[in-house]
Amino acid sequence: MTTEAAGAFAQRFAQVADSRLLQADKPTGALLMCMPEVEEQTEHYLSLEHGESADRGMWTGALGEGAVFFGLIAIVPLLLDGDMQWASRLALFTYPPVLAVFLWEILQPMPLPILLNRRTRELYFEQDGELYHTPWDGIAAAAYPFDTVGLYTGGMRHAALEVLLHRYGHPEEQVVINLGSPIGKSLEMQLGFWEYLRAYMEHGPWFDEQGQRSDTPERVDELREVRSSKGQSVRLYWGLIKAEYHANNGRNFLSYADTVLLLGSILLLPMRTLQNLTCAVAKRRARTQWPALVRERLRADGPTSRLVDLEQQA
Numbered sequence: 001m002t003t004e005a006a007g008a009f010a011q012r013f014a015q016v017a018d019s020r021l022l023q024a025d026k027p028t029g030a031l032l033m034c035m036p037e038v039e040e041q042t043e044h045y046l047s048l049e050h051g052e053s054a055d056r057g058m059w060t061g062a063l064g065e066g067a068v069f070f071g072l073i074a075i076v077p078l079l080l081d082g083d084m085q086w087a088s089r090l091a092l093f094t095y096p097p098v099l100a101v102f103l104w105e106i107l108q109p110m111p112l113p114i115l116l117n118r119r120t121r122e123l124y125f126e127q128d129g130e131l132y133h134t135p136w137d138g139i140a141a142a143a144y145p146f147d148t149v150g151l152y153t154g155g156m157r158h159a160a161l162e163v164l165l166h167r168y169g170h171p172e173e174q175v176v177i178n179l180g181s182p183i184g185k186s187l188e189m190q191l192g193f194w195e196y197l198r199a200y201m202e203h204g205p206w207f208d209e210q211g212q213r214s215d216t217p218e219r220v221d222e223l224r225e226v227r228s229s230k231g232q233s234v235r236l237y238w239g240l241i242k243a244e245y246h247a248n249n250g251r252n253f254l255s256y257a258d259t260v261l262l263l264g265s266i267l268l269l270p271m272r273t274l275q276n277l278t279c280a281v282a283k284r285r286a287r288t289q290w291p292a293l294v295r296e297r298l299r300a301d302g303p304t305s306r307l308v309d310l311e312q313q314a
Contacts, residue, residue, distance in 0.1 A: 033192030
């Protein structure tokens with residue numbers, strides 16, 4: 001990335017009200033905070049969900065949910081009555097479409113995640129088959145708030161966290177990307193997420209809520225509980241009800257809202273489970289789509305040279 005590009009990036013945000021230019025080696029003072037976009041965190045790299053990948057598996061989950069309840073209502077009674085012929089017919093009508101949609105969703109190209117590589121201290125992003133990257137040291141990044149106005153929602157405040165990258169082998173071609181969705185987030189949340197990424201790159205892979213190095217992943221796992229993995233809502237709401245039970249000594253602890261949320265999460269459990277499965281399989285396939293020079297740098301024994309170093313040597 002050229003110095004002129006980084007300068008233009010900084011100049012652009014200097015004119016945005018309440019914006020914050022961010023640096024890899026300087027803390028913002030915000031409280032460290034994880035975001036749901038963190039999908040995987042290992043010793044060597046951290047991946048951030050990007051694009052439509054968060055919705056992958058939705059159709060399989062929805063159809064699978066319907067198939068499960070149809071099976072309980074229509075097919076199971078026929079089996080109990082010994083009517084195997086009609087049970088088989090209904091099963092053939094119900095379940096093959098779910099399998100077909102599952103195969104379609106896992107075989108469709110999936111947006112690759114944004115990757116932060118601790119070993120080589122750089123960030124990778126893929127778009128339309130082109131690889132973009134930037135070194136972590138000296139990265140051009142900024143966080144800023146903005147407003148939207150909707151017909152039914154009125155005015156809403158959001159905040160973005162953006163970084164500047166350039167195309168591999170073509171430093172004159174730059175792209176600015178969001179590190180996660182800006183919708184519904186505050187500036188403090190985005191600054192806290194920047195601190196989370198800084199803690200990972202500087203003191204990781206494991207650290208505590210202060211960003212200090214830890215020898216075990218337990219504290220990071222607690223921080224990452226914010227990632228409400230689809231299907232964990234039953235455990236979440238059950239835990240809230242148990243907490244209310246203990247706080248009120250077992251008396252008047254069950255509210256109407258808690259009951260509705262728990263029952264709703266139980267009803268949606270088959271859909272969330274199938275969506276998780278579909279998304280996990282699709283992501284596993286997508287990892288093989290990274291260029292070889294990225295895949296080898298994600299290995300524990302891979303090269304430690306940065307892509308920008310390769311560009312300078314070419």
